[in-house]
Amino acid sequence: MNTPIYDFLRKYAGNQTLRMHMPGHKGMSPAEELYGAYALDITEITGADSLFEAGGIISESEKNASSLFGTEETVYSCGGSTLCIQGMLYLMKQENRCVIAGRTVHKAFLNACILLGLEVIWVYPREEKGILSGKYEPEDFEKALARLNGKEGCVYITSPDYTGNMQDIAELSHICRKYSAPLLVDNAHGAHLAFTEEKLHPMQLGADLCCDSAHKVLPCLTGCAYLHTSSERYKGRLKGAMGMFGSTSPSYLMLCSLDLCNVFLEKQCRKTLSEIISDAEEMKKTLGGRYIFRENTDHLHITIDTSAMGWDGRRLGEQLEAMGCYPEYAGREAVVLLLSAAEPWEDILLLEAALGGCEDVPDSGYEGEPPVFPKPLQAMSMREAALSGSETVNVREAIGRICAGVKVPCPPAVPIVISGEVIDENTVNTLEFYGIKEVEVVI
Ligand SMILES: Cc1ncc(COP(=O)(O)O)c(C=O)c1O
The missing domain is CATH 3.90.100.10 (Orn/Lys/Arg decarboxylase, C-terminal domain)
Structure with a gap:
């Protein structure tokens, strides 16, 4: 697989050019560790293409990503999944659709709805795990779609969520098709799902649009993400939608990181992922006598259900940090340990040793029981x-x-x-x- 963005940047940095353009650092880093990074950080000069009007190296690289993910179209975001969510919802606003959403959304979704003036019909999880996570029944979305009485709708769901919990995307997409409603998936935590043996990625399961934060589980710089579509209807409209919100100065370092990630996805991802998944399963079995791991999570989220164990997850997090192991999240009810598709295999052994070395940390319960999911009444838009x-x-x-x-x-x-x-x-x-x-x- 070629790497047109990286090749262009490398060549440009290697030539002794006179940089009469932005950025103001002129390719010079104030810190030794960042020399290479500053040299590659450029702007939209001749040949460098332009993210929201791409027709050159960026578009070539995005086509590579699209073929790897098996989508109709994939575009890059330097504004994380946040920008992709804004773009997806802008498309819904253009089509004047009502948005039916599972309540365990990320705040990026709410902010986008506020900016776009979209009101949301909420579907609550049937079974919940604190406010972070819950299990939805697809039929609840079907009921909400049926109640639209001929108005056009769309469904928005987060899967996997922050704790890795997965929803039934195939069934939701089946329901959405019956009502001609696009299915939008916040797959910020699930970019790797396109590369597992089982078909698990929303684009493989019938979603129309979905975002993946490449930076969460793939070897990419923070803020890198993809917006994908599987639908002819949205093909060619993604960039216009994202350009409504995104900066006109997207980072070439991030674009370069997405470009290079294509090589990883093509050459290594399936193999490393399958090894990591089996090592992580092995670790969970070994520690299973002591720790309760949440089920129905994707393979890279190792989520310890400290509530179910009667432990305080925050104290467990402190012990891990004292050993130099920093969790993604350590709340009272759960600890999330996040692996990557590029995780070095030794990390799983180190994680197992760290978890094995932690002491029991019973939850004192002084702050009361974990709450029931609030369902407040709406009094204003x-x-x-x-x-x-x-x-x-x-x-x-x-x-x-x-x-x-x-x-x-x-x-x-x-x-x-x-x-x-x-x-x-x-x-x-x-x-x-x-x-x-x-x-x-x-x-
Ligand atoms: C479920 C979910 N969706 C969306 C986002 C936003 O993603 P990003 O940080 O890539 O903009 C996050 C970030 O943590 C998230 O957890």
């Missing part, structure tokens, strides 16, 4: 509340008031209460459980 005047108050004083700013613990950035919703007792308990002491309310 999300956009109106987010754009109205607000004040910050202590959570206890917020009972009965309308939430102005989306309140999320970050990570994992899954909202507890959303702008426009009335804050009730259960919402306050949940906010307190996640350590949130203040909230913005509409004046």
Whole structure:
């Protein structure tokens, strides 16, 4: 597989050119460790193409990615999945569709809805694991689609979620087809799913649009992501949609990283992934007598269900960090240890040793039981509340008031209460459980 972006940047950095263009660092790094990176960091000079109007090296590289993921079209994002989500929702807004979404969304989705003035019909999980994760019944989305009474809709679902929990994308796509509703998947955590033996990627299971954060599970720089479509309808429209929100100065280092990742995906990914998956399964079996791992997660999220063990995940996280092992997330109810498709195999042995070396950390329960998923009533549109005047108050004083700013613990950035919703007792308990002491309310 060729690497047109990397080749161009390397050649440019290697020639003694006079850089009469941005960026202002002129290829010179202030720190030795970054010499190579600054030299490759350029702007849209002749031959370098342009991300949102691509027709040269960027478009060639994106076509490589599209063939690797098996999509109708794949485009690059230097603004993470956040920019891809904005683009997907812009397309829905253009088609005047109602958005039906599973509530365990990332805040990027809410912010995009607020910017675009999209109101959301929420579907709540039937079984929940704190606010981070839940299991949805596809039939609940079907009921919501049926209730649209002829209005055009779309379905938006997060899978895998922050803890790796997967939804039934094939069934959701089957339902969506019946109602001619596009299925949009936030697959930020699942770029690797296109390279597992089993077909698990949303593009393979019938989704129309999906975003993958390449930086989460593939060997890419932070902020690199893909927006994919499997549908003729959206082909050719992705860049226009993303260009509505994205910077006109996307980073060439990130584009280069996505370009080079294509070589990894072609040559190595399937093999390393299958080895990592089997090593991780082996580790879970070995530690299974002591730790409870969440089921139904994708293979790279090792999620310890500390709630089910009666442990406090935060204390477990502290012990791991003291041994030099930094988890992706260590909350009271769960600890998420995130592997990559390019994880060195020794890491799994080191992780096993670290987990084996931790002491029991029973949950003292002093902050109360993990809360029930709040389902606050909506009193105002999300956009109106987010754009109205607000004040910050202590959570206890917020009972009965309308939430102005989306309140999320970050990570994992899954909202507890959303702008426009009335804050009730259960919402306050949940906010307190996640350590949130203040909230913005509409004046
Ligand atoms: C489920 C989910 N969706 C979307 C995002 C946003 O992705 P990015 O950080 O690549 O913009 C995140 C980030 O953590 C996420 O967890």
